[in-house]
Amino acid sequence: MGTRRAFKGQVHVRLSPEAHEDVAKEAFEKGTSISGIVAQSLMIRRALKNIDPWKTVAEIREANKNVDIDELEADISKAIKAVRKKARA
Secondary structure, eight states, X not given: OOSOOOOOSOOOOOOOHHHXXXXXXXXXXXXXXXXXXXXXXXXXXHHTTTOOTTOXXXXXXXXXXXXXXXXXXXXXXXXXXXXXXXXXX
């Protein structure tokens, strides 16, 4: 990047009224803000950026044939517990 820019952590997003209502309801139900929902979505997007959502199930199975299912389940469980712990904090 050529020019350095200061980022203030603010992003203004335009949504359809229906999408705005949906995200507002979700935020209320989860006890967070619309900004919290959007920030979480962006973090998930970043975590998944190298995953091609258009792969077939067969391609995914082939790519993961050497994955230990018990290890995978343990990792998923650990990740869910971490998210829950953070949500309670």
